[in-house]
Amino acid sequence: MHLSRYFLPVLRDTPKxxxxxxxxxxxxxxxxxxxxxxxxxxxxxxLRVLDKIANIVRDEQNRAGAIEVLMPTIQSAxxxxxxxxxxxxxxxxxxxxxxxxxxxxYGPTNEELITTIFRxxxxxxxxxxxxxxxxxWKFRDEIRPRFGVMRGREFLMKDAYSFDLSEEExxxxxxxxxxxxxxxxARMGLQSIPMAADTGPIGGDLSxxxxxxxxxxxxxxxxxxxxxxxxxxxxxLDYDGDLTPIVDKWTSLYAATDEMHDAAKFDAEVPSDKQVxxxxxxxxxxxxxxxxxxxxxxxxxxxxxxxxxxxxxGSYGVGVSRLVGGIIEACHDDGGIVWPVPVAPxxxxxxxxxxxxxxxDGACASLYERLINAGIDVLxxxxxxxxxxxxxxxxxxxLPYQLVVGPMGVANGMAxxxxxxxxxxxxxxxxxxxxxxxxxxxxxxxLC
RNA sequence: CGGGGCAUAGCUCAGCCUGGUAGAGCACCUGGUUUGGGACCAGGGGGUCGGGUGUUCGAAUCAUCCUGCCCCGACCA
Numbered sequence: 282m283h284l285s286r287y288f289l290p291v292l293r294d295t296p297k298x299x300x301x302x303x304x305x306x307x308x309x310x311x312x313x314x315x316x317x318x319x320x321x322x323x324x325x326x327x328l329r330v331l332d333k334i335a336n337i338v339r340d341e342q343n344r345a346g347a348i349e350v351l352m353p354t355i356q357s358a359x360x361x362x363x364x365x366x367x368x369x370x371x372x373x374x375x376x377x378x379x380x381x382x383x384x385x386x387y388g389p390t391n392e393e394l395i396t397t398i399f400r401x402x403x404x405x406x407x408x409x410x411x412x413x414x415x416x417x418w419k420f421r422d423e424i425r426p427r428f429g430v431m432r433g434r435e436f437l438m439k440d441a442y443s444f445d446l447s448e449e450e451x452x453x454x455x456x457x458x459x460x461x462x463x464x465x466x467a468r469m470g471l472q473s474i475p476m477a478a479d480t481g482p483i484g485g486d487l488s489x490x491x492x493x494x495x496x497x498x499x500x501x502x503x504x505x506x507x508x509x510x511x512x513x514x515x516x517x518l519d520y521d522g523d524l525t526p527i528v529d530k531w532t533s534l535y536a537a538t539d540e541m542h543d544a545a546k547f548d549a550e551v552p553s554d555k556q557v558x559x560x561x562x563x564x565x566x567x568x569x570x571x572x573x574x575x576x577x578x579x580x581x582x583x584x585x586x587x588x589x590x591x592x593x594x595g596s597y598g599v600g601v602s603r604l605v606g607g608i609i610e611a612c613h614d615d616g617g618i619v620w621p622v623p624v625a626p627x628x629x630x631x632x633x634x635x636x637x638x639x640x641x642d643g644a645c646a647s648l649y650e651r652l653i654n655a656g657i658d659v660l661x662x663x664x665x666x667x668x669x670x671x672x673x674x675x676x677x678x679x680l681p682y683q684l685v686v687g688p689m690g691v692a693n694g695m696a697x698x699x700x701x702x703x704x705x706x707x708x709x710x711x712x713x714x715x716x717x718x719x720x721x722x723x724x725x726x727x728l729c
Numbered sequence: 730c731g732g733g734g735c736a737u738a739g740c741u742c743a744g745c746c747u748g749g750u751a752g753a754g755c756a757c758c759u760g761g762u763u764u765g766g767g768a769c770c771a772g773g774g775g776g777u778c779g780g781g782u783g784u785u786c787g788a789a790u791c792a793u794c795c796u797g798c799c800c801c802g803a804c805c806a
Binding site: 290292293294295296297298299300309315317318373390419421423424425427431432436438440490499563564565566598599600601602603632634635666667668669670671672673674676685687688689690697 | 730735739740741742754755756763764765766767768797798799800801802803804806
């Protein structure tokens with residue numbers, strides 16, 4: 282992409298409505314614009330990140346055997362009346378009336394809908410287990426939206442729903458998602474920590490919030506130090522195999538958010554030099570709820586003995602749009618955002634220090650072409666801005682690598698590669714710099 | 730929903746107290762000088778001062794109502 286033809290409205294000053302760093306940087310880097318409280322438009326740069334995150338989630342969910350569908354944002358109130366949640370959900374649910382005065386709602390989640398879809402498509406226990414997911418916009422009319430995209434009213438979420446014949450089978454489905462989640466976040470450069478969460482009326486031990494640590498996190502969390510660099514399941518993990526060792530390993534050490542925190546237990550189980558007390562951001566939540574929806578919505582199949590059995594279900598959410606903010610909270614410095622390669626809107630920022638100069642124009646054009654042909658996402662700053670402004674903008678939007686081409690370098694056959702994260706600058710012969718970058722970028726596309 | 734704050738140019742803000750018809754920096758346009766870490770000079774465009782009502786000869790400024798947004802709290806992926 283040529284910057285001169287792109288839409289990247291960057292801001293030099295920080296808009297005053299933004300309080301936390303990710304919100305400030307997303308506004309400044311031209312990623313989003315607020316449309317109303319907790320509702321955002323995604324500009325080109327932000328959308329690219331959103332898509333990359335969604336694709337990682339998609340890739341890993343598919344790997345774990347989940348199957349993608351797409352349900353609507355608008356749902357009928359009837360369904361929710363059947364499950365009893367139409368009343369329970371309260372004012373957080375945005376209720377709408379259509380022209381025929383039918384009660385509709387903008388979906389805050391999809392348990393009811395997916396349950397009926399699955400119910401109507403399956404008759405036999407032989408069709409189990411299944412896990413269906415979609416990545417769709419949700420709306421929850423939060424009392425007080427804040428923190429930009431991290432706590433918006435409209436948000437993009439991946440939600441998966443598992444269907445099993447028994448609780449035992451359901452537990453296996455839960456474990457698959459547990460392992461998949463560790464990989465999803467690790468692939469974005471985030472170390473997530475599964476923490477025991479409130480299971481609500483169902484009880485049991487099958488509910489975990491996946492938390493990343495960040496100073497601006499909204500909740501206080503407590504955990505064992507060793508979880509912070511716990512081993513991530515490998516890319517070729519066999520999801521049909523026994524995953525309990527992985528889950529056990531991750532859940533054997535203490536980890537809890539403040540509402541589940543037990544100070545006495547924490548002190549007893551975790552040596553004082555391993556005790557971590559920090560702020561955290563919830564980026565995923567998985568839980569098993571048995572037959573809570575399958576019973577009222579009559580989602581049953583015939584079991585081996587011919588009797589109908591209500592299915593055991595779980596649901597598994599990832600806050601896709603929230604992750605954009607979450608990653609920035611975890612990955613920034615004074616100059617701006619520092620994207621991990623797998624989610625970077627562009628992988629390389631090519632800077633022509635003297636647009637209009639035949640030498641740099643030619644060198645940049647050929648470098649751009651080679652990178653693009655190799656499948657690298659490149660943003661080429663071919664504008665007439667001064668060098669300093671170009672550097673500042675590139676740092677702000679946080680592309681992992683900057684490839685700097687100036688008249689002096691071209692004269693010597695050299696270009697400069699800057700690593701955004703470390704700040705290291707390296708002079709590389711202009712003939713080989715494209716290959717060097719291609720290798721470096723590709724080696725970092727999947728971090729685990 | 731309770732408490733607090735803000736609303737003037739695309740962004741950051743001054744002007745308001747003490748009423749006299751709107752400013753700065755950055756951004757943008759034109760010309761020139763510049764050109765390796767957010768340049769400089771000159772000229773220029775852009776605002777029904779969030780909206781209504783009232784007070785007044787006259788309101789960005791005073792009064793009042795409304796709306797929007799932000800922060801703290803309870804609530805949440």
